[in-house]
Structures are given as C-alpha cells and as structure tokens.
Amino acid sequence: MKKLDRNQMAARVARDIPEGSYVNLGIGLPTLVADHLPKGREIILHSENGVLGVGPKPAPGEEDEDLINAGKEPVTLLAGGSYFHHADSFGMIRGRHLDFAVLGAFQVSVTGDLANWHTGGADAIPAVGGAMDLAMGAKQVLVMMEHLTKKGESKIVERCTYPLTGARCVNRIYTDLAVIDVKPDGLHVVDLVDGLSFEELQRLSGVPLKRLATAA
Amino acid sequence: MIDKFFASAEAALKDIPDGATVMIGGFGNAGMPAALIDGLIAQGARQLTIVNNNAGNADAGLAALIAAKRVRKILCSFPRQADSWHFDKAYRAGELELELVPQGTLAERIRAAGAGIGAFYTPTAFGTELAKGKETRRIGDRDYVLEYPIHADYALIKADRADRWGNLTYRKTARNFAPIMAAAAKCTVAQVRDTVELGTLDPEVVITPGIFVQRVVKIAPLLRKAA
Numbered sequence: 001m002k003k004l005d006r007n008q009m010a011a012r013v014a015r016d017i018p019e020g021s022y023v024n025l026g027i028g029l030p031t032l033v034a035d036h037l038p039k040g041r042e043i044i045l046h047s048e049n050g051v052l053g054v055g056p057k058p059a060p061g062e063e064d065e066d067l068i069n070a071g072k073e074p075v076t077l078l079a080g081g082s083y084f085h086h087a088d089s090f091g092m093i094r095g096r097h098l099d100f101a102v103l104g105a106f107q108v109s110v111t112g113d114l115a116n117w118h119t120g121g122a123d124a125i126p127a128v129g130g131a132m133d134l135a136m137g138a139k140q141v142l143v144m145m146e147h148l149t150k151k152g153e154s155k156i157v158e159r160c161t162y163p164l165t166g167a168r169c170v171n172r173i174y175t176d177l178a179v180i181d182v183k184p185d186g187l188h189v190v191d192l193v194d195g196l197s198f199e200e201l202q203r204l205s206g207v208p209l210k211r212l213a214t215a216a
Numbered sequence: 217m218i219d220k221f222f223a224s225a226e227a228a229l230k231d232i233p234d235g236a237t238v239m240i241g242g243f244g245n246a247g248m249p250a251a252l253i254d255g256l257i258a259q260g261a262r263q264l265t266i267v268n269n270n271a272g273n274a275d276a277g278l279a280a281l282i283a284a285k286r287v288r289k290i291l292c293s294f295p296r297q298a299d300s301w302h303f304d305k306a307y308r309a310g311e312l313e314l315e316l317v318p319q320g321t322l323a324e325r326i327r328a329a330g331a332g333i334g335a336f337y338t339p340t341a342f343g344t345e346l347a348k349g350k351e352t353r354r355i356g357d358r359d360y361v362l363e364y365p366i367h368a369d370y371a372l373i374k375a376d377r378a379d380r381w382g383n384l385t386y387r388k389t390a391r392n393f394a395p396i397m398a399a400a401a402k403c404t405v406a407q408v409r410d411t412v413e414l415g416t417l418d419p420e421v422v423i424t425p426g427i428f429v430q431r432v433v434k435i436a437p438l439l440r441k442a443a
Contacts, residue, residue, distance in 0.1 A: 049243045049389050065245050066388040072244035083388055085395040087327035090320030125304060126316050127296040133320030136339045167343035
C-alpha cells in the first residue's frame with residue numbers, strides 16, 4: 001500500500017473541484033489544495049477575512065501587509081477579485097453561497113459530525129475562528145486529514161470524542177488512504193490508494209464502510 | 217462646520233473611561249490601528265472589555281494592553297496563537313475573562329448592534345459547546361442558535377483615507393471588521409493614512425459613511441525599508 005503524501009492528498013481534492021466553483025480552503029493542510037488546482041480551470045478562492053479571488057503567494061519583496069489570507073499569510077489578488085468586510089464575508093459562508101469548504105479535522109463521525117477546533121483538554125485554550133461557520137455554511141464540506149492518528153487509531157469514528165465543530169456537516173472525507181462519501185445510509189468508499197484492499201481499509205477504520213457499487 | 221479631525225491619538229482617546237467596551241479592528245496586522253492601541257495604553261483606562269478577532273500577538277498592540285493589565289474581558293474568535301503569550305498567561309492566571317465566539321457570529325453580532333437588530337438566529341455552533349445554555353429554535357428544516365448584538369462604547373479602527381465628515385475608504389483586506397465596528401460603537405475613532413478635502417473621495421468608493429465615524433486621526437505610515 002502506498003499512502004498519499006500531503007501534496008498528493010491536495011492534488012486528489014483539487015481534481016474534484018469543478019470549473020466555476022467558489023471555494024474556501026481552511027488553514028493548514030487544505031491550503032495546499034490551491035497549488036494543485038488544474039491549470040485552465042477557473043476556480044475562485046474565498047478567504048474569510050474578506051477577499052474573493054485569492055491568488056498565489058507574492059514574490060519575495062512584493063508582500064503587502066494589507067493583503068493577507070485567513071492564515072495571515074501574504075497573498076495576491078487575481079484580476080476580477082474583490083474585497084469586503086467581515087459580516088459580508090461570513091454572510092457568503094452562512095448564506096450557502098460557497099460551493100466548497102475544505103477543512104482539516106481531528107475526527108469525523110460516521111454521520112458526518114466534524115471535530116476540528118478543540119482537543120477539549122482541561123488546560124487547552126480554545127480557539128475556533130471561522131471553523132464552525134464554514135462547517136455549517138458551505139454547500140459541501142470536504143474534510144482532508146490523515147486516516148489514522150500517530151498512534152494508529154482511526155480518525156473516522158462512530159462518535160467524535162473531541163468537541164464538535166458542527167453536527168452532520170461533512171459530505172466527503174479525503175485521507176491519505178481513501179476517499180469516502182458521508183451519506184444518510186453510511187460511509188461509502190469512493191477511492192482507495194494503490195495496493196490497499198477494501199477489507200484492509202475496513203479493518204483500519206474500525207467503523208462500517210460500504211463499497212461503491214462501481215468500485216466493487 | 218463639521219470637523220472630525222483630531223490632532224493626535226491622545227486627544228481622540230482621552231475620554232475613554234475605566235470599564236468601557238472597546239472594539240479594536242484588524243485581522244492580523246491588516247487593519248490593526250496600532251497608533252490608537254498605543255494611545256489607549258498611554259491613556260490608562262482600566263477594566264476594559266475588548267472586542268477583537270484575536271487576543272494579541274507578540275508584545276505590541278493588544279498584547280501590550282493585556283500585559284499592562286488593562287483588560288477585564290475579551291470577546292474574540294481565536295485567542296490562542298503561537299505568540300499570544302500575554303493573553304495565555306493572563307487567562308491561565310484567571311485575570312481575564314474570555315468569551316469565545318465563532319468568527320462569523322462575532323461579525324454578525326457586531327453588525328446587528330450597528331443595524332439595530334435585537335437578536336438573530338444562526339445555524340453556526342448548533343450542537344456544539346459554544347451553543348451551551350443558549351436558546352435554540354428549529355426553523356424550516358434547520359436548527360439555529362439565538363445570538364445577541366455586541367454594542368461598544370468605542371471602536372478603534374484603521375482606514376486608508378478620510379475627509380473631515382468622517383467618510384472612510386480602506387485598503388485591501390485591511391477593511392475586515394472596521395465598517396461593522398464603526399457602526400456598532402457610540403464613538404468610533406479612525407486612524408487613517410491620509411486626510412483629504414471634502415469632495416475628494418469618490419462617493420462610489422466610500423465604504424464607511426461619516427455618520428458612523430466621530431473622530432479621525434491621521435497617522436503617517438511607517439516608512440518601509442528601502443528595497
């Protein structure tokens with residue numbers, strides 16, 4: 001079995017985002033998706049601090065401190081891009097105008113509950129940012145995460161043990177092992193990495209998975 | 217003649233009392249009214265309630281205000297950062313209260329205050345810890361959480377250009393919270409890069425009309441290092 005690395009995961013997500021989509025990429029791993037969007041496909045990136053049409057990183061020395069993304073990194077603006085204030089920006093999110101939000105996760109449950117903001121530790125200082133708004137607002141919530149924790153436990157779980165970001169909000173999970181759709185009747189495996197059998201994925205995941213009819 | 221221009225941050229901030237609720241604009245360094253925050257530190261008001269997206273970074277700005285023990289409570293969405301050590305220390309010592317608000321709910325609560333809305337239902341945070349104890353309601357096929365506006369005594373914001381009526385333009389993503397905070401506060405103080413004659417700003421590009429702005433202070437931008 002060949003696990004996908006972070007860039008391969010990003011490329012796998014990027015492949016599924018169609019022309020004309022409005023997309024918010026979460027901080028961290030999801031940000032990598034921007035580097036893998038197929039050339040020639042017009043996809044408009046939203047950043048919740050108030051910009052549509054986020055472009056690539058500026059050349060060294062060309063950074064503008066007034067032009068950053070939600071991760072507070074310097075970015076550029078594409079021709080056709082626009083700026084707006086925070087209430088409008090989150091109105092776009094909450095008002096179901098974004099086609100996709102791609103988010104990282106600690107855990108996703110079999111019913112699509114998402115936990116990605118807080119470990120719940122007694123001494124942890126909580127910070128949520130826009131995660132809950134994106135989870136509840138985007139038309140499609142795509143999660144991107146490693147399939148297993150460092151200890152080898154599945155991050156796809158029967159019930160999240162970490163505090164929830166949103167209930168029943170995840171539509172599809174992209175991991176380094178598989179692509180899995182969250183549907184009302186359970187988890188459907190869409191794609192597996194080379195050399196990984198459905199049975200092995202099922203064993204590693206520890207929650208019931210269904211084979212896609214076409215992938216059988 | 218209306219003239220909202222003030223000669224200095226000191227003059228524009230001198231009446232902020234102890235216990236005031238102060239909104240501070242900015243997301244990261246973009247739109248952060250650094251000179252006004254420095255002015256607030258120098259001014260000395262205590263027991264402040266601060267509304268900002270974060271809770272200070274490194275040792276300057278809001279972080280310095282916290283380090284100086286002027287803050288009683290913070291409403292924000294993302295306090296914990298790699299360099300939020302002043303907040304972390306004060307929070308762990310129990311010296312300040314944190315009200316954690318999802319970022320979009322924070323923005324909408326601020327907007328609601330400026331727009332005269334009594335409360336609103338949002339789907340954000342339903343079923344999570346951040347909705348605990350709050351009223352909820354099912355409307356159609358979705359569940360919502362009742363949220364109330366955040367009003368402020370003062371808003372300290374940064375804009376790009378202003379005229380003496382207080383009309384403001386912004387630069388790029390530095391706009392972020394400023395327009396909604398300006399509307400939500402009884403007294404809005406704007407730090408601007410430049411002041412211009414009335415009639416110079418194209419009315420089509422004024423983002424914050426002067427009705428929302430009470431005081432304007434011109435702060436020359438720091439010179440950038442030569443390339």
